[in-house]
Amino acid sequence: MYKYDEFDQSIVDTRVAEFRDQVARRLAGEISEDQFKPLRLMNGLYLQLHAYMLRVAVPYGTLSSRQMRMLAHIARKYDRDYGHFTTRQNIQYNWIKLEDAPDILADLASVEMHAIQTSGNCIRNTTSDQFAGAAADEVTDPRPWAELLRQWSTFHPEFSYLPRKFKIAIVAAEEDRAAIKLHDIGLQLYNNDAGELGFRVFVGGGMGRTPMVAPVIREFLPTGDFLSYLEACLRVYNRYGRRDNIYKARIKILVHELGAAEYARQVEEEWAHVKTLGLDPPPGEFERIAAQFALPAFETGIADTVDRSDPDFAVWLDQNVKAHKQPGYAIVNISLKPVGGIPGDASSAQIDLMADLAETYSFDELRVTHAQNIVLPHVKKADLYTIWQKLVAADLASANLDLISDIIACPGLDYCSLANARSIPVAQKIAKRFEGLDRQRDLGELKLKISGCINACGHHHAGHIGILGVDRKGTENYQLLLGGSGAEDASLGRITGPGFDEDGVVDAIERAIEKYRTLRTDGERFLDTYRRVGMDPFKEAIYG
Amino acid sequence: MKLLTGNNLKTGDVVWWTGSDWSRHIAEAADVDGHGEAIAAAEEAARRVNAPYVIDGEATPTGPRPGHIKDRIRAAGPTVRPDLNIKPADPTAGGWVI
Numbered sequence: 001m002y003k004y005d006e007f008d009q010s011i012v013d014t015r016v017a018e019f020r021d022q023v024a025r026r027l028a029g030e031i032s033e034d035q036f037k038p039l040r041l042m043n044g045l046y047l048q049l050h051a052y053m054l055r056v057a058v059p060y061g062t063l064s065s066r067q068m069r070m071l072a073h074i075a076r077k078y079d080r081d082y083g084h085f086t087t088r089q090n091i092q093y094n095w096i097k098l099e100d101a102p103d104i105l106a107d108l109a110s111v112e113m114h115a116i117q118t119s120g121n122c123i124r125n126t127t128s129d130q131f132a133g134a135a136a137d138e139v140t141d142p143r144p145w146a147e148l149l150r151q152w153s154t155f156h157p158e159f160s161y162l163p164r165k166f167k168i169a170i171v172a173a174e175e176d177r178a179a180i181k182l183h184d185i186g187l188q189l190y191n192n193d194a195g196e197l198g199f200r201v202f203v204g205g206g207m208g209r210t211p212m213v214a215p216v217i218r219e220f221l222p223t224g225d226f227l228s229y230l231e232a233c234l235r236v237y238n239r240y241g242r243r244d245n246i247y248k249a250r251i252k253i254l255v256h257e258l259g260a261a262e263y264a265r266q267v268e269e270e271w272a273h274v275k276t277l278g279l280d281p282p283p284g285e286f287e288r289i290a291a292q293f294a295l296p297a298f299e300t301g302i303a304d305t306v307d308r309s310d311p312d313f314a315v316w317l318d319q320n321v322k323a324h325k326q327p328g329y330a331i332v333n334i335s336l337k338p339v340g341g342i343p344g345d346a347s348s349a350q351i352d353l354m355a356d357l358a359e360t361y362s363f364d365e366l367r368v369t370h371a372q373n374i375v376l377p378h379v380k381k382a383d384l385y386t387i388w389q390k391l392v393a394a395d396l397a398s399a400n401l402d403l404i405s406d407i408i409a410c411p412g413l414d415y416c417s418l419a420n421a422r423s424i425p426v427a428q429k430i431a432k433r434f435e436g437l438d439r440q441r442d443l444g445e446l447k448l449k450i451s452g453c454i455n456a457c458g459h460h461h462a463g464h465i466g467i468l469g470v471d472r473k474g475t476e477n478y479q480l481l482l483g484g485s486g487a488e489d490a491s492l493g494r495i496t497g498p499g500f501d502e503d504g505v506v507d508a509i510e511r512a513i514e515k516y517r518t519l520r521t522d523g524e525r526f527l528d529t530y531r532r533v534g535m536d537p538f539k540e541a542i543y544g
Numbered sequence: 545m546k547l548l549t550g551n552n553l554k555t556g557d558v559v560w561w562t563g564s565d566w567s568r569h570i571a572e573a574a575d576v577d578g579h580g581e582a583i584a585a586a587e588e589a590a591r592r593v594n595a596p597y598v599i600d601g602e603a604t605p606t607g608p609r610p611g612h613i614k615d616r617i618r619a620a621g622p623t624v625r626p627d628l629n630i631k632p633a634d635p636t637a638g639g640w641v642i
Contacts, residue, residue, distance in 0.1 A: 027554065029591050047595055049618055051556035080628055095628075097555045342624055413614060414622035422617075424624045474612055 001064055001365065002147045002292045004112045011154070012109045015116060019043050020102035027099065044115025045101055049417045052096040055118040056108060060128035060146040060170075061089030061368040068355035068366055070111045072348040078104050083351065085336060085344040087408055087459055088167070089127050089368040090118060094415055116154065121162045123153035123234075127169045129177045130369040133293060134331050134377040136323040139191055142172040144290040145226060148281065151289075152227050159234050163241035164249035166234070167206075178370060179486035181205045181214045182462055184251045185233060189223075198222050203233055203263065204255030205490075207456035212252045213490045215260035217267065225271075228279045232271035236263065295326075296363035296378055302328035306381050313388050315437065316399040321384065324377075332362070332376040332387060333369075335398040335406060339431045342424050343409040344372030353394045361387055371408055373401070403440040404448055404513075405431040408459050412452030412469060413476070419452035421469025421476035422502075426450055429506045434513075443513060446526045447485070462486035464527040465512070466493040467505060478505040482512065482538055483530045494535060496542055508542045515541035545575040545603055547610060548583055549618065550596030558618045559593060560608075566593060568630060570619040571607035609640070616641045 004012070019039070026036040040046075044055040056071070063071075071091055075083045078100045079093040086092055096104065108114055117124055126149045133141040149168060153159065159166070169178040172189035180186025186202035199221040205214030221229050237251045240258075255263045304327050308314040322331040334354060337343050346354070354374055358366045361383045367375035379387060391397035400406045407430060410416065412423030427450055434440055449463030453470075460466035466481035477499040484493030500508055513526070515538055520529045530538065547570075548561035559566035561583060563574035576583060580598035587593045600611040610616050620641050621629030631637055 027591070033588070033594060047551060047556065049614070050558055050621065051551070095556075099554045413617060414624050417614075419614075422623065424622075428624070476613065 001062060002059075002143075002289065008112070008151075009109075012112070012114045012116070015043070015114065016102065016105045016109050019105060023098060023102050038120070040098075040101075041119040042116070043101070043105065044118035045096070045098070046119065047417070048094065049413075049415055051094065052098055052101070053415070054093045054096045054101065054104060054115060055086070056091050056093075056113060056115050057118050057125040058090050058113075058368050059150050060126055060132070060143050061130055061370075062132075062143060063366045063368065064111075065355040065359035065364050065366070067111045067113055068351060068358065070107060070113065072351035072355065074104055074107060075348040075351065082345055082347045084342075084411065085346065085368050085372050085374070087370050087372060087410070087457060088125060089130075089370055090125060091368070092411075094411075119165075120160075121164050121166075122160050123149075123156065123162075123166045123168065126150060126153070127167070127178050127183075127370060129171045129173060130367040130375045131177060131322065131331055131377065132172070132367075133295070134324050134326075134329075135173055135177075136325045137175055138171075138173040138325070140172050140189055140197060141290075141293050142170045142187075142189055143293050144286065145187070145189070145223070146170050147289050147293075148227065148286065149230070152230075159238060162234070162238055163243045164246070164251075166237075166251065168230075174488060176486075176488040176490070179459070179462060179490070181490040182207055182211075182459075182486055183214065185230065186214055192220050196222065199226065201229070201233075203267075204252040204260065206250055206252045207459060207461045208250070209247060209454045209456075210250075210253065211456070211461040211492045212256060213492065214252070215255070217255075217260055217264040224280055224283070225275070226280065228274045228277070229267070229271055231279055232267045232274045235270050235274065236266045240266075296365075298326045298329060298378070299380070300328075302380065303382055304328050306384055310385070312399075313385055315441075316388055316397055317384065319399040319403070319441070320401045324379075326378075328381055330379050330381050330384060332379045332384070333401045334374040334376065334391060334396050335400055336373050336396075337400060337406050337431065338395055338398045339405060339435050340428055341395075341431075343407050343427055346374075350394055350396060353390065353396070357387055357390060371406065373406070399437060400440060402445045402447065403437075404434045404443055404446040404465075405440060406447075407431065408447075408449040408463070410451050410453075410458035412450075412458075416452060416457075418455060419469065420454075420471035421452050421478065423450040423452040423458055423467075423469060426467060426469070426478065426502055426505060429502065430509060433506055433510060443517075444525050446513075448509075449484075459486060460484070461492050462490070463493060464525070464530070465509060468495075470499065472499070476502060478502065480505055480508055480512075480542070482535065483527065485527060489527075496535065496539055498543075511541045512538050545601050545608060546577055546580050547573050547599050547601040547608055547615075548576045548580045548596060549573075549599060549610075549615065550584070550587075550593035553591050553594045556594075560619070561587075561596075570610070573601075573608045575603075575608075606640075613641065
């Protein structure tokens, strides 16, 4: 994992001191809320429905056990004993006191963490593949480039006041586990026909009120040109992105209005100049960063088989454990989606337990996933049964990864001041309706995603089944969408028709799924069947 | 009736104007009639509240009830964590919100 150098630590410590002074001045009445609000937002502190909410950055979703324990400590000491892992691989605390915020940031800084750029019209935390460095199918570990992005984008003077927020995701496998085509910039590392490593660059994707799948604007970008090219992408956006209308300010609108080819042409033109400025780091600097993501000291010659005699363990193994690049090792997914639970929430005791498991069994590393789960990336297969038993005892062993109850849900109207409807109770009712694991596994991969408003923090556009909560004359109403995907086969869901109340949307989903069961062919997922037969049969099943 | 609400500046707690002070309990909220904006401005200037605003509510036998579900959730707490609600032991709280 990357370790702060003296510059990183100094930047973060200085920011904590600066914010401590700003909070003191706000409480003393020396600055107004209008003056203070942009300052607190730059440090991830929002005013939400019930209290202040703090969003803490987890760079590219990677954490050490020590950092994870600090997240538990903050939940226990300053909040209400739990945290909420988000679709941007971050963590949020819902009950923060303004007067405590500087101390919290100081505690975070002591473990090389912060909340900088988790709000505002700047480049946000870069997200990545939660299996990075472990995945059997990756061409390289994408995190050194993500770390380079973090350093480049942190306090970037030219990009601190963009037309709108800016999100970048990076993967290094054919399977897209980070929804790159639904980001402002999506980057896919791959080897070209000549065997050279480079990036396929997607620009202009996003969800929200105008969802778009990003087009490719450069098929192959040599790794050595990485930062200068991104600088050019951002410069064109910063210059021409719309600032007159917040709903048209994201880069996806610019790319759409210009056309991908014209946007790409302008980027190339800008890049020709930017390349001369010496922005791309020398190879030695990249190697310094990459060395900190070196593979752990894996044991060799160890057993590559697992005793499956415990049937419950075998189910968990099949559902939640994924292939590792190193023989004898596996990737463990810890589901934060127990039936009746709140997607993404974990108590401080659970967070501590996951930190302990990582320290003992996973080379001190954890990952947060955009699906609001936790990953132990480097686990010896011989330790899987012991880990599973400990997870069972902590109510963390739900064997439902990528099944219908592994629901992405935004905090919704239970916590969020922007929301129009509650998301969590709908997720809970769906999980309860499909509680039986045999039924869920029979349905296979089925990604269900719920947002409580058009901002789409719950990624409803990208759900095989998506739900959007709206406010209909003061009453919660839920639109149903089918056919979305955030994976390499990215697509946007289509609305089925008139919306439903909370119970009605659960019934409608069950009708759609029963229809799928009658239509599917062998091995066909819900999404595959939908794509083959179209909306009409589902619509008929849902509305009669 | 009109109700005045906001958040405590230091703690962020949801608070309701009682006629002379702020309370975390909506049962103590007063009808601010047409004076809400003026009270909000004075209290915000005195740093006793953050982001105050006036809402529509109705008088009920158990006290004031905000007209919109968002403010009822603010008043009671998240519907999915009754243990964190302002009245965690009250079994009627959920019905009051919905």
